[in-house]
Amino acid sequence: MTGFLLRRIALMIPTLLGVAVLIFLMLRVLPGDIVEAKLRGDGAAVSAELIATERARLGLDRSLPIQFVEWVSRAARGDLGVSMWTGQPVTSEIGLRIGLSLQVAVMAALIATLIALPLGTLSAIYPGTPLDYVIRLVAASGMAVPSFWFGMMLILMLLYLFNWAPPITYTPFWQDPLANLNQLIWPALAVGYRYAAVAARMVRSSLLEVLQEDYIRTARAKGTPERDLIWRHAIRNGLLPTITIVGLEFAFLVGGLVVTEQVFNLNGIGKLLVQSVAHYDYVMIQGIVMVLALVFVLTNLVLDILYVWLDPRIEWSR
């Protein structure tokens, strides 16, 4: 197992390096200039000399290879640089928000799993029945409705019924669990619904496939009770593709809740990323993308471990 983990961790390095090269180059070829945007953006009378001075201060006058090497070598030591817009360390800006984004992603994943597993399983066990149709309808609606729109509807409903909306500032869970959940349960529900719909469809289709397998037929022929058949033999094998979907969706949610965060006024990573793009804050964008890439590769690592645990046919050596 140790060898497996070391190999996987070693493979992360070229992946992250590839992401670093791509994001660095992509930002440099896009039109626009942070110094112009910051100093002249809203009409300040700024001389060309001052623009050049600021560019030099931010290191933008140096060659691209030098800028890249400096940034990567610092990032390797955990220093993602300083925001070109706010002057604050990128790590502290991300650190301030990552807890909230991770919590929403975890809560949405939990909600999705709690909804998707029973619904998907029931749908697979009773295919073609009214129950199956209802569940499929619910799942199809979940995929068709954008999360941010569902979130807006949730807030409007709360305002209409109770003249109340979720709190607009974040309270960490360990400070006040009730206040924390009061704010985050709603976006988690809004996102979790779509997430659940995707996962439920995956549970249904993979279970339907597994239930046709020879070993299930054999177990059934040997008189294994239906409940044991489903829980001990079918679900465990049927979970592999579902876990892949749940894992990848989780990684996406950490930085992908851009509009939902704005709807619920959440101070999360997605909102920070959008603001940084609007400001052309290269250093901040690079830092966020690297952190999100790290979340993706770590999630993949966890998924790989789960695969081996769920399916004994997959060996640690692979």
Added chain:
Amino acid sequence: MRGLTAAAAIVLALFSQSATAQEPVRGGTLRQAVLAEPYTLDCHAATTVYVTSALAPHYSTLVRYDPQNYPKVIGDLAENWTVSEDGLTYTFKLVPGVKFHDGSPLTARDVAVSLERIRKPPKGIVSARGPLFQRIASIEAVDDLTVVLRLSQPEVALLELLANPLNCVYSAAKLETDPHFPEKQVLGSGPFKFKERVSGSTWEGERYADFHRKGQPYLDGFKLFFMSGPAILNALQSDQVDTEFRSLTPQQRDRLVAARKDTVSVQSGTMTTMIKIAFNTQRKPFDDVRVRRALNLAIDRTGGSEVISRVTFMGGVGALQRPGYDLAETPAELAKLPGYGGDIEARRAEARRLLKEAGVPNLSFAFGNRNVGEPYVTIGTWVIDQWRRIGVNARQDMLENPVWVASRANGQFDVLMDAIAEATDEPTVIFSKYQSRDKTPFNTAKYEDREIDALYEKQRAELDPAKRKEILAQISRRVLDQAYYAPLFWANRIIVSNAKLKNWKLAPSQFLNLDLADIWLDK
């Protein structure tokens, strides 16, 4: 006798009600939604209302606009002032005993050094309003309580130029140690001390007990919540914030009033924010005045106002000055300007003729617009339809903010949506943007027009308001005759606040009345 008694009772009741209504109440925290965070803590470098919202409560200025009586200028740190007969020397006497929030005394030297930093910034320091202080020849602290400003030429708008809420007074001692200190630390002498900032979320200030205006501020503190889009409206409706001082749209106002009824109050009026079209005079075919005139003539501002003002907070019809401002054109005068009066169909026929004469009867071009839905994209879509009616095909290119900013500065566009948002109506500020490209970085259309430059300088020294108005009208006529720009709409500001918020009066600029010193919250 009975009638007299009843009348007296009514007068007394009204008087006592009024007295009660005017009696400030102490305590409470104002919760304010703000669209964006300040990108700098240095007032002198800043030009946005977001920076003003955060910093104005922490800083004092030498003079300020009267919050109850715009555009009258009153003292802030200045107790009084005198002006020499030739109008070239201003002597300001300061309020004694003013202290910065760290307890250090604020003297005339702090005022002089701060104003000098704006007028002539040290190397590496950004001063957004430096060019407007060109006529100040020297700034001198004569003693601890006297500042003297000497001008090279008369500047009729000097007090208004000084009253910008972002002309903050800093500690001279701190600036000597580090000229960049205002970028890192909030240390003023305003009504509120800086308390806490949570990046991306909130900004808090607390009451400064030693504030120099006795009795003020009335609030214990204020808290800004940085939020955007629908979140602002939801927060207002659920009473999680008391107000948003930029502007809401008419639909948003209606929704809030319907939901909260008499627990909110509404104020509205025109604002010193304008959207206009800039034609790049350095590019073909927009270097041809006939093409520019045609595109200006085709726009039906009066008809468009009815539609635009229903769906956005824009819609005021005016030329280069805010409609309703004392020195702006009256409706009758406005109707004589190109693109404002007469029959729209006749104007469009003339526009088609001009395009044909210029050799571009089927003109097609890229129209750069800021990728901000409300009001930019809404108005951009509308104006494209106006041009379509004279056979012009404009393709709207949505530009993200940095690209839009760079396009404005560098002239990388054919036709571009442009905007003005100022802290004042003062023509020396507003018209500075219409000078030639070598005089101002705000000349988006990239033209050179010495006639406008001369008129601009002339109006700066004209003491007679009627004569000054005529000079300003000449500038407006010149800009519109040459069609360097096509002004579209001025903003109609709509503020919906918690009805408990008292003594806040709507000013025609979103930058004003943000220091929160004289407002209070009813219990």
